[in-house]
Amino acid sequence: MLLSVLSRIIPLFQQEYQYIGFGGLSFTDFKMFHRELHINQMFSIEYGYPKEKLEFNKPYSCIQIHPGRSIDELSKIDLTKPSIIWLDYDGCLNSDIFEDLEIIFNRIPHGSIYLMSCNRQMRNGDNQEYTKSELKEVFGPLVPWDIEDKCCVDSKAPYTIRRMLELDCINTIKDRNRMLEHRLKFEPIFNITYEEYRGARMFTYGGVVLNESFNEKLLHFEEFDFVGTPDPYKIEIPNLTYREAMALNQALNIEDEETLLISKKILKEEDIRKYKKCYKYLPNFYDVRI
Amino acid sequence: MNTNVIEGNPTKKFFIEMITRDISIEDAIVDLLDNSIDGANRINSAIYDGLWIKLTINDKEFSIEDNCGGFSLETAKKYAFRFGRPEDAPKMRNNTVGRFGIGMKRSLFKIGKHFSVESLCGSDHFLVDVNVEEWEKKTKTVTLPGEDTPTMIDDWSFNYHELDRGGALQNDGTLIKVTSLNPEVQDLFSDTRFISELAEDIQRLLNFSLLRGLQIYLNGTALEGKKVELLISDECMPYYDEGEVRDVKYKIVAGLGEIGEPKKSGWYIYCNDRLVVEADETTMTGWGLSSIPKWHVNHVMFRGILYLDSQETMNLPLTTTKKGIDTTSEIYKAILPRMKDAMINILDYLKKISLMGDQANSYRRMLCDTTERASAVELKSLSFAVNGEPLVHKNFISPPLDEDVIAQKKNTVRIAYDVNKSKANDAKHHAEASSYKELGSITFDYYLRMEDI
Incomplete structure (x- = not known):
């Protein structure tokens, strides 16, 4: 969203x-904004980890690590850009x-x-x-x-x-x-x-x-x-399986087909309402055995 | 003839009472000193070497004499003795703090019932001698436009005498004497405590002028400027910001100062080098506004200085008594957010120091003992630059703190209780503890161990 x-x-x-955030060790927002918004100057403020560990985990070289508290580190970044x-x-x-x-x-x-x-x-x-x-x-x-x-x-x-x-x-x-x-x-x-x-x-x-x-x-x-x-x-995320979400995508906004999914007891009306509100913005997560 | 007129003119007596009500004697005297300093500025605004002001104060007489240039007869006629600055008065392009055209008269009326002002300025040498009670009653007869019969009205004018020879002044300057002191003034002037407080006031309020070489003598004793100082080093750099709002130049320098005197903590505001707000810890300077906490003893090291300078003194957000800032002025309202911005990081740093618990004070003391200082006068002209490029803004650089100590203190609590002394000594001996404090730790650990907590 x-x-x-x-x-x-x-x-x-x-x-x-420029992007400024609390990247933690996962840098989820940084990865997303670098790839999707093409932001190339990024600052991650993080407190509680050694700088070396944060540097090691950063996914892109364009991320500058600012170890410390936000009140101190924000003053060190040029926010007039x-x-x-x-x-x-x-x-x-x-x-x-x-x-x-x-x-x-x-x-x-x-x-x-x-x-x-x-x-x-x-x-x-x-x-x-x-x-x-x-x-x-x-x-x-x-x-x-x-x-x-x-x-x-x-x-x-x-x-x-x-x-x-x-x-x-x-x-x-x-x-x-x-x-x-x-x-x-x-x-x-x-x-x-x-x-x-x-x-x-x-x-x-x-x-x-x-x-x-x-x-x-x-x-x-x-x-x-x-x-x-x-x-x-x-934001309420309905608890749907991958297979259910795919089926719902095909039936979305076609009243008869939505009703069919409900009558077959695969989905509840509530699930469909919640799904419609947020499906465009939902990331997909998969469990992968590496 | 228009007869539907209600006269709104004040009587002179009422006028004097009103203008002198809100000013203290100290401020009235400092106002007169300001006039002399304005004269010194006209001679050389950078350095006052060779210029002096001599104040004599006792229960009979008040006098102030200076060699700061005096003022011309034309100035006397047009401005110095008029009430209020005329609209067509020239711009006061000399960085003064006098501006309402009220200061000198107000001070003189406040002090006594008889005053004389002698001025020597180039070829002009004159004396204005005023018996206030007689002046209050002075009237004149005029024929108003559209009227046939003359009307008697208050005469607000002052008489002067030109002094071809004689007079007390030998060099360009001013000599003001006030006698027939008002009873409350006479009482104060005979009190040595008042004189010493006045000396303190002058040394603080006019420290810029004193440190620039102006000599001020009070009853023969030379006064020295009192300094407002900030700690400054590579590891401890004040917040710094400067700019201009509507013809007023401002400069903010804020950081850490001396520990020990809570009364010195807070904001100092100088208008054209005159201290007008001192060690302020109120909402006027941002304390307790939005995310800024109210002043607390943990903030004792905070020092902020705001310098406001303008050639056109009417632009300065001063109150008429020069003892404060007009907080409703658009200029001050524009600058206050910058002052609050300065406070955020400094107060956060001071909060962190206080988290060091019992080590906080020794850390504060160590900072003060090992860091260089710079006075308000030095800081004003200090240029904050990086690689020779002047900066207009710089954030506060805080001295390093031992984060481990803070983290440890944050997770601890202090437990205190009273027990029988001889029992405590027995236990201390038994536990081989070197102090009661250690005994406390040992017994607490023992409890945890025994209860398997």
């Missing part, structure tokens, strides 16, 4: 991009995420894309949902003044995280504009919830920084139903 949006946006701006930045945090929302955000939004130019992912649960040290006052204690002015009382219960948490992040993105750009000749604006794109394969409840948020005069309609996002949604867009 991210890839499909990025490949729509990038050609519009006709500029060379057009950038795609995806910070896929391990933990839950914390103040470090906002510090990174502000470093980034104080620097990135027109056409740059910011993305972040984190665990969407908002809980205190005792694994209890934050109360409103605890939230204000931890995040201070980052919490909107009119936030509702039970804003951190699991069903509300992604709304709260989105509001807090969006507010900080917009305010940082607004402050920065005071010094800029060509003012910028922030256009939110991603607001997505999903479960990781290990069960972690994740949230991804992000958007693009544009010149104020740029007409965002040119981005033609209307065909993506997951872009710019006010409510978090929920």
Whole structure:
């Protein structure tokens, strides 16, 4: 999904991009963006592994390894160049995420894309949902003044995280504009919830920084139903076998054939609904014995 | 004749009361010093060698004398003794901080009921002598346009005498004397604590001028500039940013400073080299805004300096008392995000130091003891360059930290409890522990072993 949006946006701006992410040891996003988006300048920030190990595991020579914490390493990268930045945090929302955000939004130019992912649960040290006052204690002015009382219960948490992040993105750009000749604006794109394969409840948020005069309609996002949604867009992956997915592909949107799969008890109606929402973006994984 | 007129003019007495209400005596005196320094700037803005200001303060009299060029009769007539700067006043292209045309009069009214101002400036040599109570009552008769009968109105003018010979000044400069001190001023001027606080204020607020060679004497004693300093080395480089917003040049230098005095931590703001905000730890300078934490004792080493310079002083975001920044000004609002940007990495680094637990203080001290310093005056002219290319922006380079110590501290907790002393000594002896601390570790390990935890 991210890839499909990025490949729509990038050609519009006709500029060379750099990619900044947390590559870990697998560098999944780096491989994808290098091959699919032809990004040749890439920076991987990773904490907790020796530099030698990270260097050894990097799949392409164009990836520069920055061992360390994001707050330190982001300052060392020239973010005034057009950038795609995806910070896929391990933990839950914390103040470090906002510090990174502000470093980034104080620097990135027109056409740059910011993305972040984190665990969407908002809980205190005792694994209890934050109360409103605890939230204000931890995040201070980052919490909107009119936030509702039970804003951190699991069903509300992604709304709260989105509001807090969006507010900080917009305010940082607004402050920065005071010094800029060509003012910028922030256009939110991603607001997505999903479960990781290990069960972690994740949230991804992000958007693009544009010149104020740029007409965002040119981005033609209307065909993506997951872009710019006010409510978090929920990705639910149906649990289908390869054979079932192939059969469904052939029957897709042909009502009789879909009904047939249901009546034969091969698939449930629910599975088909979920599959239709995401099949275009699903990667294929195979177990291979090497 | 238009009779539907309600006069809105203030009385002089009300006017004096209003303009002097919000200024402290210290600030009134520093305002007068600013005027002298503005004169010094007109002579040579880079270096003030040979220029001096002498302040005499006692319970009878206040005087300030300088050899900083004086001001001409024309300046006196058009600006110095007028209330407020006329709209057609020439641009003040000499990097001063005086700008509202209110400073000198306000200071003099604040201090006493009788003042004289003597100025020698080239061929102009004159004296303005004012008895304030008489001046308050002074009126004149005028015939207003469209009226037949003359009307009596307040006379706001001051009289001057040209001094062909005589006068106290021998060189170009200014001599101001105030007598008939206001009662509260007389009380302060006879208090040595006030004099020593004033000396401190001048040494801090005017440190730029003092360090540039201007000599300021207070009751005969020469004052020295107090320094604001940052640690600077290859491993500890301040954040640096400079640019221009609407004819105001700004430069931000922020990093680490001395440990030990929490009152010195925070932001310092200089406007045309005059310190106007000192060690600020409030939201005014970004603390507690967005992701920036509120000031905490862990941030004691933080020092940030913002230099604002403009030839047109009206552009500077100064308050009228020069004791603060107009935070609603568009210029300051544009620069504040850069100051916050500077704070992010520095405060994060200071947070990491505090994670070193009981080793944090000795580490802070070691940093201070082993790192060179640079003063605010030096930092202003220091050019930050790489391979000879000047930089306009540079991130904070933090001294290396022992990440292992931090990681270890992060995963530990401290347990404390009180026990019977003689029993503790017995146990210590029995366990062959060299300290109570070691005994604590041994007994805790013992418990874990015995309980197979």
